[in-house]
Amino acid sequence: MKGLSYLGKLPYDGKFFHVRCCAHILNILVQDGLSEIESVIHDVRDSVKHISATPLRIQMFSETTKQMRLPCKKLVLDCCTRWNSTYEMLRCALEFKDAFPRYQEKDSSYKNNPSSDDWNMVQKVCNFLEIFSEITHIISGCEYPTSNLFLPELTLIKETLDENSVSSDTDMKRMALKMKKKFDKYWGDLNLLIAVAAVMDPRNKMKLIEFSFRALYGDFEANEHIFSVKATLYDIYREYMDAFSNESAVKDYQVGVEDNAENISRASNSNVGAKGASSGRKKFDSFIRSVDVVESLKSVLDIYLEDVVFICSENETEYFDPLDWWRENNLKYRILSRMACDILAIPITSVASESTFSAGGRVIEPHRACLGPDTVQMLLCGEDWLRNYYGIHKKKKAYEDGQKEILF
Secondary structure: OOOOOEOOEOHHHHHHHOOOOHHHHHHHHHHHHHHHHHHHHHHHHHHHHHHHOOHHHHHHHHHHHHHOOOOOOOOOOOOOOOHHHHHHHHHHHHOOOOHHHHHHHHOOOOOOOOOHHHHHHHHHHHHHHHHHHHHHHHHOOOOOOOOOOHHHHHHHHHHHHHHHOOOOOHHHHHHHHHHHHHHHHHHOOOOHHHHHHHHOOOOOHHHHHHHHHHHHHHHHHHHHHHHHHHHHHHHHHHHHHHHOOOOHHHHHHHHHHHHHHHHHHHHHHHOOOOOOOOHHHHHHHHHHHHHHHHHHOOOHHHHHHHOOOOOOOHHHHOOOOHHHHHHHOOOOOHHHHHHHHHHHOOOOOOHHHHHHHOOOOOOOOHHHOOOOHHHHHHHHHHHHHHHHHHHHHHHHHHHHHHHHHHHO
16 A cells, blocks of 8 residues: 555545446446346347257257358357346347347247347447447456546447437437436546546546536536536645655755745846836836746646646557656656556456456356256366365364374
8 A cells, every 4th residue: 555645544535545336337337228128138148048058059050150151159148247248148149140040940949039120129239338348348457547548438428328318219218318317326426536537647637627527517517527626636736745745856846946936036136237227127027026936836736737738649549558657757747746646546447356356256057068067066066075075084184193192
């Protein structure tokens, strides 16, 4: 936690460290929407389960796809609790939509072939969910900062939902309206971490806040939220200035300001000649002294926000790392760079940490195992037997060692 806690507390009273996982919210959002077409998804899922149940059916379906010159791919069975898994299943099955009726002619036990209307619905849903899939992929990374990336994607989600909620397609309209209700519940209010982290990306600064907040909140609320973000930025910056007040970085900054003010005063006094100066000149000198001293007292945060945004080339945008930029500009923004690095280090999803520390695996069932159910059961029983055997053997050995100590 080094760099996150100063004087025994987290920056801004730790308010940034209570973050709802954005990937989980997206999952809730899309799952609500998919519930509107549950019957269509059920038919596709049952079709995949039926074909994947036995090697003979898999072979029959593979031969059918080869005859129709379709892609040499396997069907994907989803995990019901993960929407992106369901999306992958639908997208994969969509490529074989023409093969399912042909397969049904060979397998009389296959009853859940989706209709052409169902496949049209699947196509529309896949096009709709593609945006959400890309966003989930972006924010679930663990090798780069993610908190600065989400605001433009959040704006895109809002615009997509707004567009589809007034669609002439009743099914898509129902989906979008249901998802929009969840969107307003979780992201209807200002999220300070997402906003402040976006400002700490030199490609954005306050420009992205002003651009995105208009779409997210409307003009009236946007102005209030923009003011709140600015106030928060200055509050955090003052905390960092106070925390590092004894360091040479701040001393150098203060000395520079004082020297600048002194030089301005000395320069203006030297303009007064032996014969004196006109009252007009004195008035202007007084004005320029006050203006230049005020400008020299601008904080580093003011300078950063007023400076132009960093514009990447099209090839660099995908690989731009704001932490590298702050490292390169550390001498210019000594305290601000520390503040930026601490804020950008906060992830907006728990996907990476949950994957690292999760001890659970996928549920093994007849439709989710390459091996037969009996073989899987034997392996599970064998694992339990080995665990019990080694546990009993260990206890037995401890008992025998204890008996030896008694005898000898």
